[in-house]
Amino acid sequence: MSKEESKTKLPYHADIQLFEKMLADLKTSGAEGINQDTLWANIGATKNSLRSFTLNLGKYLGLVASDGNKAWLTDFGTTLRYMSKDERNKTLALKLPPNYLTMFKWIRDAKELRSNELKRKFIETWGNIISAAVLDRAIATFLNYCAWLEIIVYQGRGNQAKAIITDFGKRVLELSPLEIKTPDKKENESDGKQEHEIKLPEKATYPIIIKTRDRDFDWDVKSMTDWTVIDSVIKSIREGWEKTHQKSKEGDSKGK
Numbered sequence: 001m002s003k004e005e006s007k008t009k010l011p012y013h014a015d016i017q018l019f020e021k022m023l024a025d026l027k028t029s030g031a032e033g034i035n036q037d038t039l040w041a042n043i044g045a046t047k048n049s050l051r052s053f054t055l056n057l058g059k060y061l062g063l064v065a066s067d068g069n070k071a072w073l074t075d076f077g078t079t080l081r082y083m084s085k086d087e088r089n090k091t092l093a094l095k096l097p098p099n100y101l102t103m104f105k106w107i108r109d110a111k112e113l114r115s116n117e118l119k120r121k122f123i124e125t126w127g128n129i130i131s132a133a134v135l136d137r138a139i140a141t142f143l144n145y146c147a148w149l150e151i152i153v154y155q156g157r158g159n160q161a162k163a164i165i166t167d168f169g170k171r172v173l174e175l176s177p178l179e180i181k182t183p184d185k186k187e188n189e190s191d192g193k194q195e196h197e198i199k200l201p202e203k204a205t206y207p208i209i210i211k212t213r214d215r216d217f218d219w220d221v222k223s224m225t226d227w228t229v230i231d232s233v234i235k236s237i238r239e240g241w242e243k244t245h246q247k248s249k250e251g252d253s254k255g256k
Helices: 003-008 016-026 036-042 051-060 075-082 085-093 098-110 115-126 132-148 167-174 224-255
Strands: 064-066 070-073 112-114 152-155 162-165 207-211 216-220
Touching (some): 016 051, 016 064, 016 070, 016 075, 016 132, 036 070, 051 064, 075 085, 085 167, 098 112, 098 132, 098 162, 098 167, 112 115, 115 132, 115 162, 132 152
Antiparallel strands (some): 064 070, 207 216
């Protein structure tokens, strides 16, 4: 992290498209990580001057770790591997770092804010602690990331660029983390037909499959990171079940 990033605790100059490619490639690297030169070669970023800034964004968000030679997904980053886009966006929106969360709330409360208004609020809140050029890039990185999560729409360029809250952005902080739909009893009732065979991963030593109505999650457990992911998915399913069960109990009590 550069001196400017250390002052603000905000990443800047990150490329969101490169960020998405980086996360996708790291999903296949395993817990041991991947050499950074290999990572950049894999995603065509060997000569991209923004690659280190983009890596810093991943670190700031708690998704990526690096020792200077290798990069790998953190335990939190690994959980995204098994999420749909909507689940990923919700989870990451609920995990915005403190400064990002504060700036997002400014947009949410105002419904829309121009880039220069965000910069003014930044200076009023944290002081004029970085150069104008770095502040421009830090705000742009923040807005591009929020737009990637679909909690805002980012229109225009420069100081007149405008961040507009989306419907998802309006309600995201009121949502529960990672609600995975669980099967309905009726949908799971057997109609006399034979259930589909569940195939375990080929040559798996410690195979585990979690089967829901929407998708199947399967692993061959090889490290503690795999257990972290499995625990996260099970916890999410349990939270969905508890909400459904509670609503059912409330409905029964009202009917009496």
